[in-house]
Amino acid sequence: MSDAIIQTDHSLSTILDNLSTAVILLNDDLNIQFINPACENLFQISFKRAYHKNLDDIFYINDQFNLRLKHSLETEHPFAEHEITIDSLFSGKLTVNYTVTPLLHTGSKSYLLIEFTHLDRHLRITREEKLINEQNATKNLIRGMAHEIKNPLGGLRGAAQLLERELPDKNLKEYTQIIIGEADRLQNLVDRMLGPKIVPQKQDINIHQVLEHVRQLVLAECSEGIHFNLDYDPSLPYFSADPDLLIQAVLNITRNAIAALDNNGEITFKTRPVRHFTIGHKHHRLVLQIDIMDNGHGIDDELIEQIFYPMVTGRADGTGLGLSIAQSLINQHDGLIECISQPGNTIFTIYLPLELNDA
Ligand SMILES: Nc1ncnc2c1ncn2[C@@H]1O[C@H](COP(=O)(O)OP(=O)(O)O)[C@@H](O)[C@H]1O
Ligand SMILES: [Mg+2]
Missing domain, CATH: 3.30.450.20 (PAS domain)
Structure with a gap:
């Protein structure tokens, strides 16, 4: 034949x-x-x-x-x-x-x-590799700088305390208190720049528990003009992850979405399985895809290339740490975050490998 x-x-x-x-x-x-x-x-x-x-x-x-x-x-x-x-x-x-x-x-x-x-x-894999490399390079730079700042900061604070004790005039304490207060603030900032040092405490979880937890948290903080749409795939299996770290990552992304919505708009949580997906160099048979979408003002083209870098913010009151922390938490789960955006449609996508015993 x-x-x-x-x-x-x-x-x-x-x-x-x-x-x-x-x-x-x-x-x-x-x-x-x-x-x-x-x-x-x-x-x-x-x-x-x-x-x-x-x-x-x-x-x-x-x-x-x-x-x-x-x-x-x-x-x-x-x-x-x-x-x-x-x-x-x-x-x-x-x-x-x-x-x-x-x-x-x-x-x-x-x-x-x-x-x-x-x-x-x-092209996609090359872009991903570039992204991961750049993020690692920046992270190392920031870590190095943060450590360099931390040491003199401790000395500065200690010296201010000693000085305070020796002051002849109590009114001058106001100034040493400023030094100590600002040193503490910087210390706090540096700790956050260094990112969470927490070792993931993995357990079998369902991604929808994580998403629902975040939704409840933000519903309590945001205005009534914000609506959530849920598009969950209930067939998704349990997998091994640290729920607290994933909650923090999703929370950081969701809070940004809320900030972009200006008290009025929609946020969608969507979950899907994806077969045969490569993250970095590693091929995974099954991956979990989580989309966090909003219909807010979107992210400018110049900004979007950098939003995962620490200290990059588009907001006057922003720290620029939310996304870099989210990225590092997802990296700790061998995952990846991507973002595409246009006015009225911003999508942050998290990919997490689903294999339980992947060597
Ligand atoms: N969903 C979104 N819509 C519009 N802009 C966003 C969104 N998510 C993030 N951004 C932009 O990315 C920047 C960086 O976010 P992030 O790292 O969380 O720092 P921060 O929230 O402190 O500014 C934000 O300031 C904002 O300009
Ligand atoms: Mg943020």
Whole structure:
């Protein structure tokens, strides 16, 4: 039969199954004979549905594409293109590199193998790596500075106390008190810049407990003009995490959303599972996605690149620590925070790995 190449060659289909690049096998009528799981994922179509279909039923590249495929079959010449935009029927616009390879005849049949490398995914991982590296670099800088400030600060405070005891005039105490008070304030700030040193106390939790806890907390503090929408996926499993740290992270993000809403607007909490997701260099089979969305004024393009850095704030009364602390708490759970924003729609997304025993 036409799919003999797959049926007769088990090792070939095993190899294709395990490739992380998306692969499509076509017969000489350009009907789909096989797609591998990476390809099912890329185009959001199952092998069953794709089988015997034409490529047009799955995606469109350009008008010449089918002609080039035919030509490649006839001449047995492979071809390739880079950074091509594909309109996929089920997964939208994708940027890919692809190569087309005519396969040697088996009997009288010839086949074409198309291999896709999904570039958006590469770009995303590179961007993520850059983000994590930058955050680590800044964090180290801040930590170093905070330590340098802490030591002289202790000396300053101690000296002010000694001086206070020796003062001949009690009225002058007012000034030493200012020194001590300000040293304490700086000390407090530096401690917060150094971030929580807490070791996570992990237990089996459900993410919705965390979100509900935060919602109750902020409902008590915010005005009645703010409404919460909940879009929870109840099938999400329990996972191992420190509930207090996650509450703090979600709270920091949610408080920013409330500040952006100016007493009037909507906040949405949404949870979903995501399969096959890479955070940094690590691939996870299952990841939890938490979206915290608001319809407030949004974040300016210049600011958004920096909001996770400590001391970056867009508010006169802000400390700029909320998001950098949230980021560090999520990092302690091997997770990631991302943000996209436009006026009327700001989304902070937290990803947390769900594998319980991931070595
Ligand atoms: N949901 C949001 N909508 C609009 N701006 C936001 C939002 N979340 C964060 N921001 C911006 O990011 C800045 C940094 O936030 P954060 O680190 O929590 O520090 P702070 O809240 O003390 O300013 C905020 O000052 C604000 O300008
Ligand atoms: Mg904040």
